[in-house]
Amino acid sequence: MTTSYSAVKAIAPGSLLADRAxxxxxxxxxxxxxxxxxPLSVPALADRMSISRSPVREAVQKLIHxxxxxxxxxxxAEVSSVDVEDLHQLYAVRESLEGLAARLATERLDVAALTELERILGEHEKVLxxxxxxxxHVRQDMRFHQAIRALTGNRHLIDVLDQLQGRAHLGLHSLWxxxxxxxxxxEEHRRIYEAMAAGDPDAAEHAARTHVSRLRVRLRQATGRTDP
Structure with missing residues (x-):
């Protein structure tokens, strides 16, 4: 059966083709x-995106990573399927790490960073x-979390959360x-922002953990699980 990639947009000519793909x-x-x-067919996707196969192949490898x-x-290669047990475990890890990211970001927060977070929230509000x-919505949601983790200055934490966030969104939005x-x-993002703006690392960590914890509750409801 031939897969249609009509939902994939063409890539305009220019540099950084692999990144844009x-x-x-x-x-x-x-x-x-x-x-x-x-299925993620490199030849078919390259044809659809109007670029050569090499940047598409690189993009697919990054998606696998x-x-x-x-x-x-x-x-x-194919788009990952949702493994419910793996997703529950992933959210348990993400809850702790998003809390840590909010704490570290609050400790390094400056006026410019606070303004950027406020701008992202404003754009999210406009979208809704x-x-x-x-x-x-997904793009604005991810931008907010990415901005916070970038503020931590911790490359290892950033890399791990970058991977976890994409998989978490894929799984949750497939199920709930x-x-x-x-x-x-x-609203939950605003609570994180308010705690950070107040310069309270403890409150920021709590707000971030609560946000992910509530996502875990929604996931349990969607999958019929009752365990914590």
Whole structure:
């Protein structure tokens, strides 16, 4: 059966083709334009994106590294499927690390960084007010967390959370969708921001952990689990 890649956008000519191909494929996966199990054919994707195979091959390898794609013997790469048990374990780890990131970021926070976080929240609010779709919400959601972890200055923490966040979004949005979810996420982000703005690392860590903990509750509800 031939796979349609009509949901994947073409890449304009220029530099950093592999990076731009990666960002487009990552967005297509997280926005559910490419669903779990979809084959990632390098020749077909290169044709669709109007670029050569080499940057697409590099982009697919990065998706595999980030856990958003999987290499299947005799079939090649495909969008990762959701493993419920793995997802529960992933969220348990993410809860601790997002809390640590918020704490470290608060300790290094300056006016410019605080202004940037406020700007991201404002853009997220605008997306929701204008009825932006799931993809726009996911992008703003991820930008907020990425901005916080960048402030930590801890390369190891940044790398681990970059990988965990993509897989977490892929799994949760495959299993649980609710019309109020974007608004809930934004409100919880504001609580993290307020704690950081107050210069309170303890409160920032608590707010970040609470945010991910609530996502874990929603995941348990979606999968019918009752254990903590």
């Amino acid at each position: 990666y960002e487009e494929l990552k967005a297509a996966i997280l926005e559910n334009r490419l669903t779990p199990g979809t 980030d856990g958003l794609a999987t290499h299947v013997p005799h079939r090649g 007010a204008e009825g932006g779709g799931e993809g726009a 969708r609710h019309p109020h979810a974007p608004r809930l996420a934004l």
